Amino acid sequence: MLRLIARRVLLSIPLLVAVTAITFFLQSLIPGDPARSLLGGSATQEQLDALRQTLHLDQPVLIQYRDYLAGVLHGDLGRSIFTGEDVGQTLANRLPVSLSLIIGGTVVALLIGILLGVLSATRGRAVARFVDVFSLVGGALPNFWVGLILASFFAVTLLLLPATGYVPFEFSPSLWASSLILPVAALSLSGIATIAKVVRDGISTAMTQDFIRTLRAAGVPRRVLIWRHALRNSAVSLVTVVGVIFVASLSGTILVENVFVLPGLGSLAVTATSRQDIPVIQGVALAFTIVTIVVNLLVDVSYGLLNPKVRTR
């Protein structure tokens, strides 16, 4: 178990190096003088010098990278070119918004997906067919479009929920929740479909296993076999796919946050991109990578917890 975790942590090092290296060396691809092209023609010499120092442009590129990495390891992610705010601090402020959205979306996808999956494994062809169509369409619908449709229906037409904006949990849990309902719904749609399929296949496979036959022959009712044994035995593939959905939600949240004007990492990424605010983009990329690594680590740990052969060792 510990070796499993250690292995995953070690493997995450090249990943972090790759992300920081990609985002860092890309800036040296900016044609001409990066500082001038970022700040435009009207910039003063002081501004240019300041930016060169922020981006470590005044040194050879490998030294620049080393300095940048050293800064990152000390929690110094630089400052925004535009607002001058500390990137680390900005990320810390916005992370909770994105995480509530992504965790909410994943949990909703998990609950509804499991329910649909079990139903389609047990209730015959009509439900199975519905899940097939639902997962096909759910996978094809762009989440920002779904978000807009939900907003136009529930917020603009029915006036039930806020169309945009975010209320922090500390301020009012109920307003926090209602500001998240529509974004979470938009974000969870494709995940529901994926999970339903995985659960259905997992249960169908598990139900053909010998131990299910033993328990069935010993008088254990079908609903217990499905909800307790078949579902538990498909948990490994379920956990895998939840990890994948969580990581995919990182991308999805960029669009959904912009539809609902939520102050998370996704909307930060978009503003930073349109302003060419390189240190902020580098910071967001790093934050996303770390979240990805943590999720993959949790997935690995839960493999261990789910498998008694690993757990009892």
Place this chain on the structure above:
Amino acid sequence: MTVTQIVDTRVRGGRLGTNALAIVALAFVVLVAIAVALAPVISPYGYNDQDLARFLEWPSADHLLGTDSLGRDILTRLLWGGQPTLLGVLVAVLTFVVVGVLLGIVAGTLGGWVDALISGIADILMSLPGVVLIFAVLAIFDQDLTPAMITLGFLGSGSLVRVVRATVLGVRGELFVSAAIVSGLGSVRLMARHILPAVVGPVVIQASLFAGAALAVQSGLGFLGLGVHPPLPTWGSMVGEAAANLAKAPWLLVVSGGIITLVSLALALIGDGLRDVDAARRRSDRGRAPIAARTSRADGGTPPEPSDAVLRVQDLEISFGDSPPVAVVRGVSFEVQPGEILGLVGESGSGKTVTTLATLGLLPGNAAITAGRILIGQDDVTELDDRGFAGIRGRRTGLISQEPMVALDPLFTVGSQLLEVLKYASDVPASQRRARAMQLLSLVHLPDPEAVMRRFPHELSGGMAQRVVIATALAGDPELLIADEPTTALDVTVQAGILDLLRELRRERGLAVLFVTHDLAVVADICDRVIVMEKGVIVESGLVDDLFADPREPYTRELIASTPRLVDGR
């Protein structure tokens, strides 16, 4: 018509069904692509022709899909907007295919450290949060979409590298046993002749699925206003424009998002259709998997004759498949009396296991009882469903199966499985179930029941696991135990222990056992009577001693002769 033929037509029929949809989807995508390419020729207006008198109009003869907030024709803008959108997707897909195929083939053919390096890169690509890196690229290249879409293709190619590599390894594996390598085909010709054709299928599937993902990213970027060069729209930027007029003209949202949804739906359908064709081809290479629905039985229900027998099987016929079903068991009748051990012998495929599964209502979904009936005590169980079996399984019949190591749920302890069975199959009150479970474990002679309760199945030996399975089967205090090859997977000494246990249970609890096996030595050891099955019918039956002394059927004689322990030992 054989089962194989039935299955073939079914598979082909299914393939055609999916294919029809995939072909429609393909036609749609091609049509959209052609229309978009011809936008300058076929558009009714210019993409920036404004008519401020007619803004946000619903569809009309002049404007087939209505107008936007500046009075521009929506259809025209969809056609023009398709150009940067689909071009972006094309760039991403081309990068995806070129990188994926090249790296995959190189890794698969060269192997060694090159393979390890490329596989490592593919793993890293697959665990990167891709989209945010595309934002970084957009920022650095000042919102130029081409490098961003190349990046997208590159980041996505990790999965294709894996698929191609696996395919190449598979082909190489086959080639090694075939003559191609022996005859010294050069590696370039080898690649061209064998590897490329094999790779094409998976690559096309992956590419069409990836195209859907690329379309989602491209239109998402357009929606955010990134990489858009107004007034030339993209499909995504048109959704963004529609969002600004959400309250006044919801129609705009339907059209702009609709085209994106339809195209990505079509791409998914193409991918699914191709995958089905591919899967069907592989299946037909390997063999068949029959599918069937339950057919209704022919005979009506005459009330059963009263009898002491714990199990009566009468004229049983079991069939696989449908239209027409193929009977694998025909006219099988036998009885098991209380306290009797009845052997059911035959080679694999003789129908003995199917017969026993039928008595417990555990036939696989593609098999059904098509004639005859099965009585447990006085109850006809022939047409019972799971609910109907509730008072029977566990309480009146128990099952012991062939592979004890897979007969217990690996994720639950012995104790929790025993307690669960006691909960549903016995009337033991909750407070006494634990004590009863341990009592059952002692009954099957497992030392230290307390410790065994806490163990997981993987911590048991085969013999112990089989004893636990027997304890599970006994939990509901049944009068009949059905043992399907219970000793086949065990060592000879362990085997003898299990047989002793069954004999003891029969002696002390009056348990009847239907003992299914192909091993005549075991039959001679434990059974009172024996039934011999061959190709789905009973060919001979009688008391064990009579049958071994004077086998009438040549098949029985063969079986006896092929059991060396029997010939030598008795």
